[in-house]
Amino acid sequence: MKKRFCFYILVLLFTQTVMGQDQLIQYVNPLIGTRKMGHTFPGATVPFGAVQLSPDTDTLPYDVNGKYNADVYKYCAGYQYDDPTIVGFSHTHFSGTGHSDLGDFLIMPTTGPLQLNPGTAANPETGYRSRFRHATETAEPNYYKVKLEDHDILAELTTTTRVGVHQYTFPQSEDAHIILDLMHGIYNYADKNVWTFVRVENDTLITGFKQTNGWARTRTVYFAMVFSKPFRSYGFANFKTYPYKGFYKRFDQTKNFPEMAGEQIRAHFDFGTEAGEKIGIRFALSPVSTRNALENLLAETSGQDFERIKKKGQDQWNEELGRIKIEALNKEDQVNFYTAMYHAFLSPTVYMDQNREYKGLDQNVHKAEEFTNYTTFSLWDTYRALHPFFNLVQPKRNNDMIRSMLAHQQQSVHKMLPVWSHYANENWCMSGYHSVPVIADAIVKGTADFDANKALDACIQTANVRYYDGLDAYLQKGYVPDDVRPNSVSTTMEYAFDDWSLAQAAKKLGRMDVYDTFIKRSQNWKQVFDASIGYMRPRLSDGSFRKEFDVLSTHGQGFIEGNAWNFSLFVPQDPKGMIAAMGGEKRFLPHLDSLFSMHLPDKFFEETEDITRDGIIGNYVHGNEPSHHVAYLYNFTGQPWKTQERVRMILKKQYQPAVDGLGGNDDCGQMSAWYIFSTLGFYPFAPGAEDYQLGSPAIKKAVLTLENGKTFTIDVKNQSDKNVYVSKVLLNGQTFNGLSLKHSDILRGGVLQFIMAPRPAK
Structure with a gap:
């Protein structure tokens, strides 16, 4: 009996050793290269994934006074380790390049009075951005987590090949918001956006596209976005006005209007939340159409919760490594x-x-x-x-x-x-x-x-x-x-x-x-x-x-x-x-x-x-x-x-x-x-x-x-x-x-x- 017991112990130890060796993601630190000029991003992605869901700490080539920011080269990946604030989480990033583009479809959860501008790193309270601390930040293959201090929200990210999966844990609030910023982008150019379009299909499904003229001269990305719970109201702001205003007289487009279009759009979706309540978002991309984006979303995430999607992606990383x-x-x-x-x-x-x-x-x-x-x-x-x-x-x-x-x-x-x-x-x-x-x-x-x-x-x-x-x-x-x-x-x-x-x-x-x-x-x-x-x-x-x-x-x-x-x-x-x-x-x-x-x-x-x-x-x-x-x-x-x-x-x-x-x-x-x-x-x-x-x-x-x-x-x-x-x-x-x-x-x-x-x- 003692021999059999010892045998089982040896088998167990051997199995644990082998499993430990197979969990190679434990040796990966996605934060390496995020300070200075490594230009890597720390967010979630699967091997060779079409979605790179990652925090952006700053990206704009022009400051709030319209002055060119000479440090824009630092932000080719959207993230610099020494920055004190996060603007939000966008779905596309280059890794380690010396030129910038992408940064599509920024999502930012907030609480309190609605603000539809990002604010500044020096004064984040003037916008929707938030302070954060590296002590509450976790970066692993296909998983990123951080506490947004100003909004008391825990943000968690994971992905499939074509879908970014968000999970935000809110405090109790009657003023909880999800910001969808289509103006945002990682780029060296002002006015990169050619056109953006958002369509509210129902109280949980949003579709749309973004067309840009940046480093890639003509680039269009489509999306389908699904919330885990219905929003109770929504709206948007168009930060560029147009000479023809006849259409605007017919409808109040800024509140609960199902179609939003323009070059410079930020939309918001409003919720009431209980303490500790999680709101999930699944955000699929397509180079072809919103229909394909929705098909990507259903094919890759249907019937799977956040933890299962995270594990599946991390299993992919262990296999590749x-x-x-x-x-x-x-x-x-x-x-x-x-x-x-x-x-x-x-x-x-x-x-x-x-x-x-x-x-x-x-x-x-x-x-x-x-x-x-x-x-x-x-x-x-x-x-x-x-x-x-x-x-x-x-x-x-x-x-x-x-x-x-x-x-x-x-x-x-x-x-x-x-x-x-x-x-x-x-x-x-x-x-x-x-x-x-x-x-x-x-x-x-x-x-x-x-x-x-x-x-x-x-x-x-x-x-x-x-x-x-x-x-x-x-x-x-x-x-x-x-x-x-x-x-x-x-x-x-x-x-x-x-x-x-x-x-x-x-x-x-x-x-x-x-x-x-x-x-x-x-x-x-x-x-x-x-x-x-x-x-x-x-x-x-x-x-x-x-x-x-x-x-x-x-x-x-x-x-x-x-x-x-x-x-x-x-x-x-x-x-x-x-x-x-x-x-x-x-x-x-x-x-x-x-x-x-x-x-x-x-x-x-x-x-x-x-x-x-x-x-x-x-x-x-x-x-x-x-x-x-x-x-x-x-x-x-x-x-x-x-x-x-x-x-x-x-x-x-x-x-x-x-x-x-x-x-x-x-x-x-x-x-x-x-x-x-x-x-x-x-x-x-x-x-x-x-x-x-x-x-x-x-x-x-x-x-x-x-x-x-x-x-x-x-x-x-x-x-x-x-x-x-x-x-x-x-x-x-x-x-x-x-x-x-x-x-x-x-x-x-x-x-x-x-x-x-x-x-x-x-």
Whole structure:
């Protein structure tokens, strides 16, 4: 009997241990990156969800006196940790971007006399906003909670893919209100709203839409909103008047009128509440129609209470996070790792209804018959590590993202793949055509389940749209002249890399004529390299290099998010050729070393308005993505141990389990993907190649569960903060002498073992 009892105790303990390991959301802190320039949001969402329901602490580019707010850059995600008040909870947010949009359909519960303006952070009592304290704030995957101090209301948020679910616990009040603010938005522009419409279907159901002209020039979002109890009255205010007032004379639209329309509308719905009474709201979005929004709401939330919806979403997060199980040196490293995975799985976002309809780039309604359609493609950032990460741990989803890109290309009048797109819009932000390496990476690594030759044709078409961003001159001269386009040097270098990745896909598919054309184009980086000074340099249409030139300046020198000193290292398609051009290893290594140790002049920070100060180590700017491969360049010299040293230093300095723990914008998961790869011990140095460069793993063990059913284990011996150097590597028990690991090695499953040491293995 005692033996049986002991057996049951052991089984129970084992079960609890396994369950504890599976609850990986305990290691996720959505507040990481919400202070300073991480630009993450702390609210509720499911993996890749179309709804990101999160608090906004401020967003408007103009203050109450109409003066432009220079700090608007801080509010790309709508939330800053140090702010003392919350304006409300809106349903759409970018994660970690350096540009702003979204912030649709703000909801704010209030008590007391009705106020339909937000007030100010200094005087929140002048509006509907409220003070809050972090002591009463909880942020978890798919759950957010906070006490609104001024209204004595407990706010709780959770979501499904397309529905934001609110739960507000009120005090006793005869003046309880739910504000629906359609004026609100996260943006850099005044008068972003083109039109809004609200229809009161009955005393619990509201429908409508919002049309905006912001970063996305023409964007329409529809909604269906359901209350858990009937409201007893409602009304609205239109904050923009119109010259024709004949319609207004017929009805009092401001009170209990079932249709509200205008550019600047705030509506209110009024209740009486008992102490501790909960009022729930389910708010569904659709890119197509209010009917589809209502269908989304019914399909995803019908018959489920708040707690069940919350648990379902958190189960989704545990499943996604469980693709990689790690053993770390401490809990802080676990929090960093799983929060990075969380941020990596926030976008791109699902962009289609339950019935698979979505609005396309041509503004017509399309149906994603055989794939899930996605939006929010920050490709200048994410092609580098985020999409290669998807290609490794969830290639099926990455294939759907590529299918979404190909649908975008077919709907484009330019027949171009996305550059930076969201919500049926092309924003034309940043440079290059970086859908190409995402597609090439899937083709080269053998994970493509789309028509690869058709996709390659889309890449070729995109790479030959002559009127796009200096591409005509690039095709004629082999470089973008400085007197034709700004950022001429970095644009030339990015085109050359994209051309190289296209060539790799063509070679994989046996299309050698295409390969020959684009492999030649991939050497165009040499056209902007000035051998006399050893740096990339702006070149004019007549072939001469620009005379006035500063290698450390970031302003007007031909580069985007960088200077000649650090951007001259951006040749991931030909690192050996770059090293040779810069004078060989003897001259190159001191240049690379100095990047991490030099002191930048004050003018650098003045030019960037301190935006990048948080992500800088010397002149290495980790917060700007063109530098993300740089630490791995030592693998192409005789000093690979410096890659190991630099990677571990960057991991420690740029990623902390704190609200200001990100050294720059997370950029839709790119910063996080760099962390994940580098922590595991390898990195996709050049997307479109099958190889990963080895670094220095920062965990004790990791098990990757692959979609093909295999597992790939990374086992690290002698791991510590001091043992950052790799003395030996074994793959499946055999000594591994190279510095790069093939994607196919991982897909076969097995064990990659690192033996760590406190000194370099020279």
